[in-house]
Amino acid sequence: MSKVLIVADHFDGQLLSSTSKAVNCGSQISEDLDVLVLEKGSEIASQAAAIDVVKNVLSISNEAFEQPIAAIMAPVVAEVADVYDYILLPSTTFGRDLAPRISAILDVNQVTDIMSVEEPRIFKRPIYAGNAIQTIKISDGQKILATVRTASFKELGNANNANVIDTEMPSVEIPSHTRYGGVQSEKTERPDLQVASTVISGGRGVGSAENFELLYELADKLGASVGASRAAVDAGFVPNDMQVGQTGKIIAPDLYFALGISGAIQHIAGIKDAGTIVAVNKDADAPIFEIADIGIVADLFEFIPELISKLD
Amino acid sequence: MEKILVCIKRVIDYNVKIRVKPDETGVVTEGVKMSINPFDEIALEEALRIKESGNASEVIIVSIGPDDSQQQLRTGLAMGADRAILIKHDEEIEPLTVAKALYEIVEQEQPGLIMMGKQAIDDDCSQTGQILAQLCSIPQATFVSQVSIEGDKATVVREIDQGLETLEVDLPAIITTDLRLNEPRYVKLPDIMKAKKKALDVIESSEMKTDFTSAIEVINVSPPPPRESGVMVEDVNELFAALKEKGLVS
Numbered sequence: 001m002s003k004v005l006i007v008a009d010h011f012d013g014q015l016l017s018s019t020s021k022a023v024n025c026g027s028q029i030s031e032d033l034d035v036l037v038l039e040k041g042s043e044i045a046s047q048a049a050a051i052d053v054v055k056n057v058l059s060i061s062n063e064a065f066e067q068p069i070a071a072i073m074a075p076v077v078a079e080v081a082d083v084y085d086y087i088l089l090p091s092t093t094f095g096r097d098l099a100p101r102i103s104a105i106l107d108v109n110q111v112t113d114i115m116s117v118e119e120p121r122i123f124k125r126p127i128y129a130g131n132a133i134q135t136i137k138i139s140d141g142q143k144i145l146a147t148v149r150t151a152s153f154k155e156l157g158n159a160n161n162a163n164v165i166d167t168e169m170p171s172v173e174i175p176s177h178t179r180y181g182g183v184q185s186e187k188t189e190r191p192d193l194q195v196a197s198t199v200i201s202g203g204r205g206v207g208s209a210e211n212f213e214l215l216y217e218l219a220d221k222l223g224a225s226v227g228a229s230r231a232a233v234d235a236g237f238v239p240n241d242m243q244v245g246q247t248g249k250i251i252a253p254d255l256y257f258a259l260g261i262s263g264a265i266q267h268i269a270g271i272k273d274a275g276t277i278v279a280v281n282k283d284a285d286a287p288i289f290e291i292a293d294i295g296i297v298a299d300l301f302e303f304i305p306e307l308i309s310k311l312d
Numbered sequence: 313m314e315k316i317l318v319c320i321k322r323v324i325d326y327n328v329k330i331r332v333k334p335d336e337t338g339v340v341t342e343g344v345k346m347s348i349n350p351f352d353e354i355a356l357e358e359a360l361r362i363k364e365s366g367n368a369s370e371v372i373i374v375s376i377g378p379d380d381s382q383q384q385l386r387t388g389l390a391m392g393a394d395r396a397i398l399i400k401h402d403e404e405i406e407p408l409t410v411a412k413a414l415y416e417i418v419e420q421e422q423p424g425l426i427m428m429g430k431q432a433i434d435d436d437c438s439q440t441g442q443i444l445a446q447l448c449s450i451p452q453a454t455f456v457s458q459v460s461i462e463g464d465k466a467t468v469v470r471e472i473d474q475g476l477e478t479l480e481v482d483l484p485a486i487i488t489t490d491l492r493l494n495e496p497r498y499v500k501l502p503d504i505m506k507a508k509k510k511a512l513d514v515i516e517s518s519e520m521k522t523d524f525t526s527a528i529e530v531i532n533v534s535p536p537p538p539r540e541s542g543v544m545v546e547d548v549n550e551l552f553a554a555l556k557e558k559g560l561v562s
Contacts, residue, residue, distance in 0.1 A: 071451055071452065074446060093471075094473070096438050097454045097455070100438075100439035100443045100446070101442050101446040103446075104411065104443040104446035107408070109406045111528070112437045127339075128434060129436065131330040132330055132332050132339055132533050133533070134530055134532075134533050136528050139529065175451070177481060177482040179481075181478030181480060183472070183474055183476065185475035234492065240457070247430075255560045265329075272539070276558055277539075289544070292542045293540070293543070294543055294551060294554050294555070296545050297544070298547075303548060307548050307551070310548055310552055
């Protein structure tokens with residue numbers, strides 16, 4: 001049976017759901033699934049051991065992994081990967097940063113953004129911002145290195161108790177040419193954009209950072225997360241980590257509200273897998289209505305308060 | 313630093329609506345407007361600004377692709393790049409091959425900084441910069457929206473899923489650029505005339521050490537599954553009813 005290794009993505013002491021989604025993709029290839037955790041301590045390894053279907057968690061604990069620096073992690077993953085047939089990383093900024101360096105060391109081509117496993121060596125992946133789907137085949141005998149499009153796979157359950165194997169740090173050189181200067185992150189009590197079942201996003205039509213408060217109020221009524229289009233981020237209404245789209249986050253909530261978003265193809269690329277898309281825009285010709293399941297031509301500042309009072 | 317190397321790719325212009333060929337072998341490129349990959353254009357703009365601020369003396373642009381890629385290189389020269397290199401190759405190749413070929417150019421030119429877009433908007437791979445960084449054994453800073461160069465170091469801000477990350481890297485390094493880094497300049501007519509006189513070297517891929525054989529087989533390219541067509545509602549009450557029917561609100 002093929003051996004599959006998934007590299008865990010974590011931040012600030014928390015294993016990210018993207019890891020579980022990559023494991024889900026791996027489970028469609030083989031049952032022999034291990035997760036590699038590179039961290040400073042040991043708390044992520046125990047979280048990873050809970051993911052259903054995982055067989056072993058390989059835990060390498062080292063000071064060098066305090067921050068996820070690709071140039072430090074890639075040689076370590078490449079060493080561990082030696083006995084595996086598949087190496088999968090989530091297609092998050094962590095995975096996208098790291099995977100190609102592994103590709104260079106192993107000298108194998110990387111597949112970016114697996115959206116489905118057709119056969120163990122045949123995959124579908126989006127190109128042109130999801131406006132076309134490529135089906136590709138990796139020839140036999142080659143190790144497969146890939147990133148997994150997280151919006152295409154569901155998070156697995158957390159009822160497992162996999163073996164945690166403390167693994168020795170391979171003897172690789174640890175470069176000192178990259179120094180970490182911290183992350184500026186907006187703290188929010190709302191659910192994570194990539195996990196939330198309901199997402200409320202605002203675009204240029206929202207008009208200002210102050211007006212986004214109205215979206216936050218609606219989100220809190222629905223237990224939703226709040227996102228934004230590139231235009232809203234560029235205009236400075238909200239920080240970059242809220243951007244949904246081809247170059248931001250690609251999400252698949254059950255319910256998505258596009259408020260004051262015109263619907264550029266780059267934005268649509270980020271929400272194609274949403275269950276139900278509700279679009280609200282005062283411009284009846286906005287392209288967002290072409291892909292929306294439910295559309296309403298309305299003024300946001302009348303619509304949102306009305307919906308909020310309806311939910312009370 | 314002496315040189316900055318900027319890697320640019322010829323792609324279908326980002327405003328073009330992509331159409332899949334009926335035989336599903338790829339997307340329609342005949343008669344379609346081609347441009348510099350927008351992320352690469354941002355990388356070039358930043359390189360030019362670094363040169364203009366006195367932190368570099370030469371900006372070299374390199375592309376790998378068919379002969380027509382000379383058009384995009386000429387645009388890059390008109391923006392202000394000093395000279396251009398085209399590695400001529402007609403077939404599509406994977407990022408690993410691209411990076412190996414670029415590595416040969418890096419060895420030749422010994423740039424102090426290498427820049428390119430964080431991804432190409434055609435294959436959306438987002439690999440080449442990182443692979444090249446590993447091949448060169450140098451640091452990388454990906455998805456960058458802010459750059460400052462001080463001596464032999466670069467401080468950058470990266471757009472990551474959790475927010476904005478700051479990194480300091482020793483030069484030489486590779487920086488891959490995100491959309492919010494800058495707004496590329498418009499090319500003026502006199503610059504287009506001037507660009508015609510600048511050097512553009514063409515190297516045949518067969519003259520290089522890199523093996524250009526493709527290793528990934530593309531079985532087909534198909535249009536994405538369509539979403540079911542939606543409905544328009546008149547007011548909040550109708551919307552609420554529609555959501556209730558789908559079990560999305562209680």
